[in-house]
Amino acid sequence: SQKIEQNSEALNIQEGKTATLTCNYTNYSPAYLQWYRQDPGRGPVFLLLIRENEKEKRKERLKVTFDTTLKQSLFHITASQPADSATYLCALDPSGGYNKLIFGAGTRLAVHP
Amino acid sequence: DAEITQSPRHKITETGRQVTLACHQTWNHNNMFWYRQDLGHGLRLIHYSYGVQDTNKGEVSDGYSVSRSNTEDLPLTLESAASSQTSVYFCASSESGREETQYFGPGTRLLVL
Numbered sequence: 001s002q003k004i005e006q007n008s009e010a011l012n013i014q015e016g017k018t019a020t021l022t023c024n025y026t027n028y029s030p031a032y033l034q035w036y037r038q039d040p041g042r043g044p045v046f047l048l049l050i051r052e053n054e055k056e057k058r059k060e061r062l063k064v065t066f067d068t069t070l071k072q073s074l075f076h077i078t079a080s081q082p083a084d085s086a087t088y089l090c091a092l093d094p095s096g097g098y099n100k101l102i103f104g105a106g107t108r109l110a111v112h113p
Numbered sequence: 114d115a116e117i118t119q120s121p122r123h124k125i126t127e128t129g130r131q132v133t134l135a136c137h138q139t140w141n142h143n144n145m146f147w148y149r150q151d152l153g154h155g156l157r158l159i160h161y162s163y164g165v166q167d168t169n170k171g172e173v174s175d176g177y178s179v180s181r182s183n184t185e186d187l188p189l190t191l192e193s194a195a196s197s198q199t200s201v202y203f204c205a206s207s208e209s210g211r212e213e214t215q216y217f218g219p220g221t222r223l224l225v226l
Contacts, residue, residue, distance in 0.1 A: 008153070032212055043203050043217030044156070051212075089155065097211035098163070099144055100171075105155035 003027070006090060006104040013080055014112055021075040021107045023090035028102075030092035033066055033073050038087045038106065047088075048075075080111045115140040119204050119218040127226055132191040134221050136204030144207040145187040146215065147171075147179060149200040156203065162187055163209065194225045 005024045013019050023033070032051045036044035050057040050066045050073065057064045063076040077084050087108045091101040117138040126132050136145065143164045148156040158171030160179040168179050176198060178190045191198055201222050205215040 034214065041220070043205070043219055044215075045217070046214040049212055049214065093211075099207050099209075099211070099213050099215070100146075100158065100161060101215060102158075103148075103156040105153060 004090065004092065004102055004104040006088075007107045008105065010108040010110055012110045012112065015081060017080055019077040019080050019084070019109055019111070021088050021109065023073040023075065023104055025071050025092060028071070028092055028094050029068075030094060031097065032093065033064075034091045034093075034101065035064055035073075035075050036089040036091060036103075038089060044089055077109075080109075082111045082113055085109055085111050117204060117206055117216055117218040119202075119221050121221060122219065123222045125224045125226065126194050128194060128196060130194050132194050132223070134189045134191075134202055134204075134223070136187050136189065136218060137185055138204075138206040138216070138218075139185065140206055140208075140216060141184060142206035142216075143184070143209045144213070144215075145181070146205045146207075147177070147187065147189045148203045148205065149173065149198075150203060150220075151200050159189065159202075160187075191223075196225050199223060199225045 003026045034049045035047045038044040048064045050064045061078045065074045087106040089106040091103045120135045146161040147159040157173045162181040203220045204218040207213040207215045
C-alpha cells in the first residue's frame with residue numbers, strides 16, 4: 001500500500017540547535033515533495049518544494065533534502081528558535097502534476113529556550 | 114489581499130442532520146480541495162474540484178458531497194451527519210498546473226453529537 005510516514009513522536013530540542021525531521025514514503029514515485037508548517041488552530045502554510053532532480057533546497061534557516069533512492073526527505077531548521085515550534089507536514093503529489101496532494105500526519109517540533 | 118475563508122469556524126450538530134460548511138477564496142484559483150484532519154491521520158482528501166462544474170471524490174468521500182457553481186466557492190455538505198464525521202475540516206485552493214502550492218483556510222471544527 002502507499003504510505004507517507006513522519007515521526008509521530010514530538011521532537012524536543014534546545015534553542016540554537018538544528019532540528020531534523022524525517023518524511024519517508026513507500027510505493028510512490030513523486031516528481032516533487034512539499035513541506036508545510038501548521039500552528040495550533042490554524043491551516044497549514046507552505047514552506048518549501050523540492051523536485052526529484054534536486055538533492056537539496058534552502059530557504060533562510062530551512063533546508064530540505066530529497067533522496068529518491070531511499071524514498072526519504074529530510075527537513076532541517078538550523079539555529080532553531082522557540083517561534084519555530086509547530087507541526088511540520090510533508091506532502092507529495094502522486095497524481096502526475098494534478099496537484100492532488102497526499103499528506104503525512106506531521107511531526108510536532110518543540111523548541112525550548 | 115487575496116484570502117481563503119471558511120465558515121462557520123465551530124459547529125455543533127446532531128447525528129442525522131444535514132450540515133454545510135462554506136469555503137470562499139479570492140485568489141481566483143481553479144483548484145479547490147476539502148480535507149479532514151484527525152489525530153494520527155493527518156490531512157485526508159474528501160473532495161476536490163479543478164474548475165466550475167467539476168467535482169471529484171477523494172480518499173474519504175463517503176457521506177460528503179460538494180458542488181462548484183462558481184470559481185470562488187466550494188461548499189461541503191454532510192448529507193446525514195455521523196459521529197465519525199467529528200473532525201477539523203480544511204479547505205484549500207491552488208493554481209492549476211504542476212508544483213503549485215496549496216493555500217489553506219483557517220479550518221472548521223465540527224462536533225457531531
